[in-house]
Amino acid sequence: MGRRIVDLREQKPLLDIASYGRRAPGHGRTFTPTERDQIRRTVTRVPEVMIKVTGGGRSVGAVWRHLRYIDRRGGLELETDDGQRLQAKGAERALLEDWELALQEREGKARYSGLPGRKPTKLVHNLMFSMPKGTPPHKLLAAVRHFAQETFALQHRYAMVLHTDQDHPHVHLVLKAVSEQGTRLNIRKETLRQWRRDFAEALRAQGVAANATERAVRGVTRTHQRDGIYRAILRGASTRFEERVQSVASELRSGRVDPGDGKQKLLRTRCDVERGWSYVSELLRRDGDSDLANQVRQFTKEMQPAYVDREWIAADIMRRLRTSALHQPRAR
Incomplete structure (x- = not known):
């Protein structure tokens, strides 16, 4: 499986979040100020370029x-x-x-x-x-x-x-x-x-807060626009994406959405990333930076679900159905 990385230093070895989760607890390591800045920007969700x-x-x-x-x-x-x-x-x-x-x-x-x-x-x-x-x-x-x-x-x-x-x-x-x-x-x-x-x-x-990390490291798995489904339905466009929406909707009616072959790889990546962030938090705590260590732990807890696109589509459909039901007039 390809590794997901957070690049913390220029022209130096990369901090591989996945590898951090596999290191022995006694492995000696400390973070440079540049690395800490990168970690802090990531876990505080500084805007990504x-x-x-x-x-x-x-x-x-x-x-x-x-x-x-x-x-x-x-x-x-x-x-x-x-x-x-x-x-x-x-x-x-x-x-x-x-x-x-x-x-x-x-x-x-x-x-x-x-x-x-x-x-x-x-x-x-x-x-x-x-x-x-x-x-x-x-x-x-x-x-x-x-x-x-x-x-x-x-x-x-x-x-x-x-x-x-x-x-x-x-x-x-x-x-x-x-x-x-x-x-x-x-x-x-x-x-x-x-x-x-x-x-x-x-x-x-230029004084603009900006960050550049990989999506997987941030726990981001969604690849389509949040309102893409709704816009496609309104347009009535006969596109490949619209066909996927209709396929997922049909599976929802039958009670189960098939996430496809990519789900297991996604879960393995997420597991590696979470273990890596856990070890980063441990190292920060050993270094005496408890505040940043706690931020890392909270960041990991708040990651989005590890959904593939079909699961995100299903979640959007269910959310829109619930919203529609709330706005329906009640029968008297």
């Missing part, structure tokens, strides 16, 4: 349309890797020409010509950086700017736009997939983990 790969254009036209979308057809300011601020009609075309994406597109098409089923490689990666409602937008933008400069400067061209028209501020960043040195960037899970850690650090430097 989000970096999402929202797609990536495989043609110049697709990249242009996305740029037009994020800069609201020239209504918002595009900030580029060389510090330019672009806010004018046609700015997107000028940017595409500067990045020489048309040439890259032609080379990609030629490379896969005659190979059925092979799509051209991405010209850009579309990223989104976001934080919860209440985060100062200008600090979010400053943190993304610092992250991008440290991560991509003099390598990959990029442009970004701040959006504040929703509850949570977010920054869209369009990143050229091939570097100036001709190296293609492939975004893997570990890439995103490192980016989240670096982004959280950049936010903290």
Whole structure:
């Protein structure tokens, strides 16, 4: 089983929560101030940063349309890797020409010509950086700017736009997939983990409380939006998700929901995580930090149930049925 980790130190061994649960009680260990800060942020539920790969254009036209979308057809300011601020009609075309994406597109098409089923490689990666409602937008933008400069400067061209028209501020960043040195960037899970850690650090430097830990370590197993079921039902959309909702509802009527094959792996992961946090609490208590040790114990007790998605869907259906029943007029 793959390990779930909390990264507590930069460029040093990781604190593996699962392994902590398997260590002998007499194992000597103490925590550095950086590690304690990471533990404290996690157990006090400091807001977690989000970096999402929202797609990536495989043609110049697709990249242009996305740029037009994020800069609201020239209504918002595009900030580029060389510090330019672009806010004018046609700015997107000028940017595409500067990045020489048309040439890259032609080379990609030629490379896969005659190979059925092979799509051209991405010209850009579309990223989104976001934080919860209440985060100062200008600090979010400053943190993304610092992250991008440290991560991509003099390598990959990029442009970004701040959006504040929703509850949570977010920054869209369009990143050229091939570097100036001709190296293609492939975004893997570990890439995103490192980016989240670096982004959280950049936010903290701006005075914004931010954390970056794995979902399993925080006891989070839910992967869909809380109101996703309700919105899908209202739309009447015939989607794979809607089919899952109907399948779970049918099983509920029969009295039992089958969680599927992933349940046992999820329970094993949760068991490892809980044992690990228990040992972390013990070590903190030995070090004399009783307050943080108690916070760790309380955090573990308050973790969400270890549900797979089908169980979360069932819980949502039952919650909505109970709410509906409470609002039904009583017969006299």
